[in-house]
Amino acid sequence: MPALTFDHVTFSWPDGSLALDDVTAAFGERRTGLVGRNGSGKSTLLKLAAGVLRPTGGRILANGEPVRIRAGHGAPLVADDRIAYLPQTLTLDTTARVADLLGAGRALDAVRAIEAGDVSPERFDEVGDDWDIEARAQAALAEAGLAPEMLDRRVGELSGGEAMLVALAGVRLAGSAITLLDEPTNNLDRDARERVYEMVRSWRGTLVVVSHDLALLELMDDTAELYEHTFTTFGGPYSAWRASLEAAQATAAQQVADAKKELAKEKRQRIELETKIARRNRAGKKKAETLPPIVANAYARRAEESAGRLRVEAREKEGSAIAALDAADRLVRDDASVVFELPDPAVAAGRRILTLGDGERQWIVQGPERVALVGPNGAGKTTLLRRILDAGDGAPPDHSALAAADDAEQRATEAIALASELHTDRVGYLAQRLDGLDEAASAFETVRAAAPHLPDAELRNRLARFLIRGDAANRPVGSLSGGERFRVAIARLLLADPPPQLLVLDEPTNNLDIDTARHLREALAAYRGAVLVVSHDQAFLDDLEPDLTLELREGALTQL
Incomplete structure (x- = not known):
C-alpha cells in the first residue's frame, strides 16, 4: 500500500x-x-x-x-x-x-x-x-x-x-x-x-x-x-526526467511538422481534385452534346456520383490530417513565461548610487553596475542590507545597534553599515522572506499601492505579464505560493512610480522555477539601473556577471 x-x-x-x-x-x-x-x-x-x-x-x-x-x-x-x-x-x-x-x-x-x-x-x-x-x-x-x-x-x-x-x-x-x-x-x-x-x-x-x-x-x-x-x-531523478521530457517534446515537435506536411498535401490534393473534376465536367458537357439525351443524362449522373465520392474521400483525408495535427499539437507544451519588463531609470554611467565601506576601504557603485554580496549563513548580509536601507530612508545612524551588538563580528557588521551610504532615495528592495506584503490584501491591491496612477486595465495587463491573471489577481497574498508571492513582490517593485535607480535583491531566486530564474537573469542583464544582490545561487551570480563581488565574513568585507 x-x-x-x-x-x-x-x-x-x-x-x-x-x-x-x-x-x-x-x-x-x-x-x-x-x-x-x-x-x-x-x-x-x-x-x-x-x-x-x-x-x-x-x-x-x-x-x-x-x-x-x-x-x-x-x-x-x-x-x-x-x-x-x-x-x-x-x-x-x-x-x-x-x-x-x-x-x-x-x-x-x-x-x-x-x-x-x-x-x-x-x-x-x-x-x-x-x-x-x-x-x-x-x-x-x-x-x-x-x-x-x-x-x-x-x-x-x-x-x-x-x-x-x-x-x-x-x-x-x-x-x-x-x-x-x-x-x-x-x-x-x-x-x-x-x-x-x-x-x-x-x-x-x-x-x-x-x-x-x-x-x-x-x-x-x-x-x-x-x-x-x-x-x-x-x-x-530530475536529469533523467528532463532528458525524457525533452526527447518526448522533440518527438512531438516532429509529429507536428509531419502532420502539417500531411495536411498541406491533403489540401493540395483536394484543390487538384476540384480542378480535375471541373475539367472532366467541361469535357463531359461537350461530349453530351453529341449523345442522345438519355445516354447523356446517364453519363452526367455517373460523373456526379464519381465526383461526389472523390470529394467525400478528399474531405475525410483532410479531416484526418487536421485531427492528427490537433493531436500532435496537444503534445507540444506551450509554457507561458514571466515577462520581466524592468523600468528605465536612466542612470548615467558616472552617477553615484551607493557607497559600501568598512571604515578603512570604500567601494563606490556608479551608474548601472551590478554588485554581488556573498558570505556564509549568519554572516549578517541581510542585516547589513536593512541597516543601509533604513539609513537611506532618512533615519539617523543607528549607533545603538552598534553598542548593543553581542559580539565582535556583529559590531563589525554594524560598523560597515554605518560606514556605508545610499546616494539615492529611489530604491527597490526585495526582501529574502517576502515579509513586507500585506497577507490580507489582494495581489492587485498590493501592486496598485505602488503604482497609483496606472489605469486599472493597464495594471491588470502588466500583472498578466507576471502570470498574475484573472481571478489570481484578486486572491489574498496569504493564499499564494512562494513563486506567486515573489511575482507580486517583484511586480510591486518594478511597476513603482518613479522607477528605482537601485534594486536591492536578497536571495531573489529562492522561490523561482528554473525557467523563471533564467528570465530574471536576462532582464537584470539589460537593466539600466544599479543592482545589489545577495545570493547563494552561484549559477545566477555567474550569469549576472557582477562588476564587483564582496564577501562578508566574520564582520569583514573583502573584494573577491
Whole structure:
C-alpha cells in the first residue's frame, strides 16, 4: 500500500479558481522530487497532504487513513503523528523561538515548568513521553551544524539559512513516517546545503520534496510533475526526467511538422481534385452534346456520383490530417513565461548610487553596475542590507545597534553599515522572506499601492505579464505560493512610480522555477539601473556577471 495517496483530488480557491483538477497520485517509501512551473500547484498539493488545506473533492490517505490535522502551528507541522510538513513560508514567523521552530516548544516549556514546581496535569499531558526533549532538540540542532544552546533565541534573530536549518532539524526530530519539504534549501549557503543533501541521502520513509535545487533533485528516486492541473510520475531523478521530457517534446515537435506536411498535401490534393473534376465536367458537357439525351443524362449522373465520392474521400483525408495535427499539437507544451519588463531609470554611467565601506576601504557603485554580496549563513548580509536601507530612508545612524551588538563580528557588521551610504532615495528592495506584503490584501491591491496612477486595465495587463491573471489577481497574498508571492513582490517593485535607480535583491531566486530564474537573469542583464544582490545561487551570480563581488565574513568585507 502506498504511504500517501491522492484519490481524484480537486482543489479550488474560494474565488473559484482551480488549483488541482482530479489528481490521482501515490507516493511510496521513496524520495520523490515534485517539480512544475511556479503556480502549478506544488505547494498547494503539499498543504493538502499535510491537512493545512481541505480538498474540494476527492480524498487523501496517509497509510490508508484520511489525513486530519492535529496541530495548527509550529514547525514542523505534524498531522496525525504520521506527516511532518515544512512549508515554504515557514521562516516568515520571526517572533517564534528556535524551540518552536523545532516543534519542541510546548514539551520543552512543560518540562521546564514541572522542574520549576508546576505539577498541574496539563503540564504532564504536554510532556507525554518527551522528558528528554531538550537533549534531543539540542542533538538535532548539532546534527544540522547549529549551536545547541540557541533553543531560546527568536527566529527573527537568525539568518534565513539558519532558520531553515532549524526547521529541517525539527523535521528530523519529529521522526514522522511521511515528510513533506517545500523548498528546503532556500537561503542556505554551500556548506548548509551539503548538510541537507547528506540528510536526504540517508532519509528513511516517504519523502516528498518541492524544490528548484538541481543538486537536491538529483538525489531523488522519482520525479513527479504537476502540469496544467495534472500529475505524472517518472522513475528517476530530475536529469533523467528532463532528458525524457525533452526527447518526448522533440518527438512531438516532429509529429507536428509531419502532420502539417500531411495536411498541406491533403489540401493540395483536394484543390487538384476540384480542378480535375471541373475539367472532366467541361469535357463531359461537350461530349453530351453529341449523345442522345438519355445516354447523356446517364453519363452526367455517373460523373456526379464519381465526383461526389472523390470529394467525400478528399474531405475525410483532410479531416484526418487536421485531427492528427490537433493531436500532435496537444503534445507540444506551450509554457507561458514571466515577462520581466524592468523600468528605465536612466542612470548615467558616472552617477553615484551607493557607497559600501568598512571604515578603512570604500567601494563606490556608479551608474548601472551590478554588485554581488556573498558570505556564509549568519554572516549578517541581510542585516547589513536593512541597516543601509533604513539609513537611506532618512533615519539617523543607528549607533545603538552598534553598542548593543553581542559580539565582535556583529559590531563589525554594524560598523560597515554605518560606514556605508545610499546616494539615492529611489530604491527597490526585495526582501529574502517576502515579509513586507500585506497577507490580507489582494495581489492587485498590493501592486496598485505602488503604482497609483496606472489605469486599472493597464495594471491588470502588466500583472498578466507576471502570470498574475484573472481571478489570481484578486486572491489574498496569504493564499499564494512562494513563486506567486515573489511575482507580486517583484511586480510591486518594478511597476513603482518613479522607477528605482537601485534594486536591492536578497536571495531573489529562492522561490523561482528554473525557467523563471533564467528570465530574471536576462532582464537584470539589460537593466539600466544599479543592482545589489545577495545570493547563494552561484549559477545566477555567474550569469549576472557582477562588476564587483564582496564577501562578508566574520564582520569583514573583502573584494573577491
